[in-house]
Amino acid sequence: MGLPMCSAPRRTTVVVATTGTDNPKDLVMSAPTADRPATEFDTVSADATATSDSTETAPRLGLRKFRDELPLPKVIKIADTGDEHRTVSMRAKVGRHRFHRDLPETDVWAYEGQLPGPTIEVRRDTPATIDWVNDLFDSDGDPATLPYDVVRVPPSTTPTPTTRIAMTPGGRSVKLDPTGAADDSYPALAGTDDLTGATVVHLHGALTDGHNDGWSHNVTAPGGRTRVLYPNKQESATLWYHDHAMAVTRFNVYAGLAGFYLLRDANEASLKLPSGPYELPLMITDRNFETRVPKQPGEQRFTGRPIYKQAGIVAVDSDGEAVDTEIPVSGPFTLVNGKVWPTKKVTPRWYRLRILNACSTRTLVLAVHNTTNESAPPSSPANNTDSAGFIPDRVTPMSVIGTDGGLLAAPAPVSTLEIGPAERYDVLIDFRSLAGQTLELRNEQGTFINAGPGEADATIMQFVIGKSAASDADWEPPVELNPDYRRYLHVGTDLQVGSQTIHSHEHFWVALIPPGPGGKGHPELWELRQLGSTEPSPGHDLIKVIDPRDATLPPAERKVLRFVPVAKLFDDANSIVFSEGSWAVWNILHLGGPPHPFHIHMTQFQMIERGQWDLAALGEEGWNADNGTTGVLPIPVDSAIDPVRQGMKDTYLIKPGEWVKLLGDFTGATGSFMYHCHILDHEDHTMMRPFVVLPKELMAFHGAHGSGHH
Ligand SMILES: [Cu+2]
Structure with missing residues (x-):
């Protein structure tokens, strides 16, 4: 393996295989779909009333569905030409970028200027160098803001929750509303007006050395470049690359x-x-969009620009001081490939969908619904928060064939598929x-943080299936995959x-700790x-759990494992x-708060055990916010690990x-x-x-060590 910072690129082999459709003139009108009744979020614009007819959907949240053909990102194939480095x-x-056919174009920050960035394709064991x-x-040649x-x-200050106001389509910064005439103009988050692009790229799911992994502090300012080597010594998988800059990843990815x-x-x-046209990468994201002063x-x-509109809260810190902060963003509009x-025209055959949830916050529960002649589309707000309004038959x-890091042993059939941020199926x-x-590919739940009726539309995208028979109609998925x-x-042990x-x-x-004073x-x-x-127990910051290995002993004889935090912030010591x-077994104890999509770099792991505490029943024995301490947590109830989650x-x-x-x-990095x-x-x-992972010969000279070993 060459040293990536010292080796000159020997050869560049870039093949642009397909071209995404970005020109609105190339896009086709959607298939007929039943109109949705207006909701509180629908605003009938002059444009919508003028052109609405039976071939188009009514606007939903201010935009019409299925106006854009699904774009497919350009593909950059890093060919295996037998030499060591392909740069x-x-x-x-x-x-x-135009986020919707009826929106004006707007500036984005994107790889090669394309949103999503080009799809990089590479074969296993073919090392790739990317600048x-x-x-x-x-x-003007200045760093862009x-x-x-x-x-x-x-x-x-009204009965409408802040989260719901933040999820309402539209709004703008007060700087765009000099007279202050509109009640949906909001103050900018401090520092964001001047934020320029410091970037560092992480290839999510890749096995690569730490200095190639997109360490968050190692940002590069505009004008800089970073040469990174990806060995690609791992099985076929749906990886993705994205920005990982310290403290501003959310803004750069949005x-x-x-x-x-x-x-x-x-x-x-x-x-x-x-494969080819029958393999569709689907990057699902969400956005809110800015509107002009009415x-x-x-x-x-709409101006065409996104807006990052967050619900403000006032929290209390450990000193009892009030601090302004925000809850994570999610937008009311769901996007696929930008x-x-x-909508996507498909043929009546098998397709392979490479699904990525690239939302900042939102967990999706995916289901594919037949909407042909659908008489009751999910226009009722109640239908957006659970599956009650959906018709199961x-x-x-x-059929799930692969997870983040590779193919399953065998296909796993599902009717719904929960996918958290950064997960792939x-x-x-x-x-x-x-x-x-x-x-229609739909999201059967709203948003888990901002959940509320009508706050997110269920639609993700549409498939319109053609009538022509496919030539390979006999193909069936393999029963063994990997x-x-x-x-x-x-x-x-x-x-x-x-x-x-x-x-x-x-x-x-x-431990994943609920929001409270410690985290402001x-x-x-x-x-x-x-x-x-x-060791004595401290009076605060103490987590106690019954040792599950003692489950067969009488309750009085079971050991209590006690834990204290040794680090809470990124810059605390390793x-x-x-x-x-x-x-390594990573034990993650979720002691309350929202679900967290937990990502570990460098490895592909498997979940080997999954226990469940009833936090509501435990009350403050589960987590006491006053002293940051648990009671003695019982042995959790074993939860099944379904086939999809064994990948x-x-x-x-x-x-x-x-x-x-x-x-x-x-192993391997x-x-x-x-x-x-x-x-x-x-x-952020x-x-x-x-x-930190070090060669074991070096570890002998290194004073620090892991928190447990047996
Ligand atoms: Cu989280």
Whole structure:
């Protein structure tokens, strides 16, 4: 392996395989769909009343559905030409993008100016060198400032919750409303008007050394470039690249800095999965959009620019002082590959969907509904928050074949699929019996943080299935997908990985703490140390759990494991330092607050245990906010790990009250890495920590050590 910063690129092999449709003139009108009744969020614009007819949907939240054909990102294939390095240059730059056919074009920050960025395709074991160039300059040659406004909705003084106001389409920064005439103009979040683009790229899910991994502090200012080597020594998987800049990742990603990276291998090729036009990468995101100052009450005119509109809250810090802060953003509009509610013409055959939830905050529960002649579309707000309004027999099943880090052993059929931020699912769907029908990919829940009736539309995108028969109608998915897949298990004190027994491994302990004074209103991530049996318990910041290994003993004889935090913030000292080649069990205790999509860099892990506490029943015995201490938490109830969640993953959505054990093999890379919540607002605030993996010969000279070992 060459040193990436010292090796000159030997050869550049870039093949642009397909071109996305970005010209509105190329786009086709959507298929007929029943009009939706107006809701409180619908504003009838002059344009909508003038052109609305039976071939178009009524506007929803101010925009019409299915106006844009699903764009497919350009593909950059890093070809295997037999030499050691293939260098590709990828520029983060200011691009022009139209988020919806009826919206004006606007500036975005995007890789190669495209949103999503080009899809990078590379074969396993083909090393790739990428020059990540920060070219985020404006037309005057000055560093560009953020291409949208970040505003804070002040805590509501009316019965309407602040979160709902923040999810209402439109609004603007007060700087665009000099007379202060509109009541939906909001103050900018301090510092965001002057924010220029400091960037660092993380290839999410990749096994690569720490200095190639996008360490958040190692940002590059406009004009800089970073050369990164990706060995690609891992199985075929849906990876993605995105910005990871310290404390501003949420703004950079919302500006557009994300793209797919598809790793391919021989096993995947042998399966003859749907490919080419029948393999669709779907990057799902959400946005809110800015509106002009209304000239008359109720008028809603979009400028085309996104707006990052957050609900403000007043929290209390540990000193009892009031602090202004915000809850994580989510937008009322759902986008796929950069377009709001797009449509895709497909043929009646099997398709492969590479689904990525690239939302900053929102968890999606995906389901594919048959909307042909649908008489009761999910226009009722109640239908947006749960599955009660959906008709189960009109749901087309999906077959999950892969997770974040690779293919499952066998396909797992599902009717709904929960996907948290940064998670990916590789899905097959059979359109063969649906010729001439119309389907919708929908989100069966609202948003888990801003949940409320009508605050998010269920539609994600539409599939219009053609009538012409496909030539390969006989193809069926393979029953076995991945001979290399091995289930990880914890058996006694050993690990069982397929037929291999591993006697020694690391144990790390992390607690996810509910929002409170310690986090100034934000949830926290605590790295824990287990107290020895003779160490006294502190009066605050103490977590106590019954040792589940004592489940068979009488209650009085069961040991209590006690933990104290050793680190709460990113810049606190390292406590997780261990040898390359180690297996490690990460115990994550979720003690309340929202679900957190938990991402560990460098490895693909499996969830080996999943327990559940009933936090509501535990009350303050579960978590006492006054002293940051738990009572003695009982042995949690074992939860099943369904087949989809037995796959290789790098991000797992941890629910309140869960104690999950994530087992990873930390072999094949060294350096400083990060683990964090992938709700980008949480990551940017308090929920990210470093860990260090060193060659074991070096570890002998290193004083620090992990928090547990047996
Ligand atoms: Cu989180």
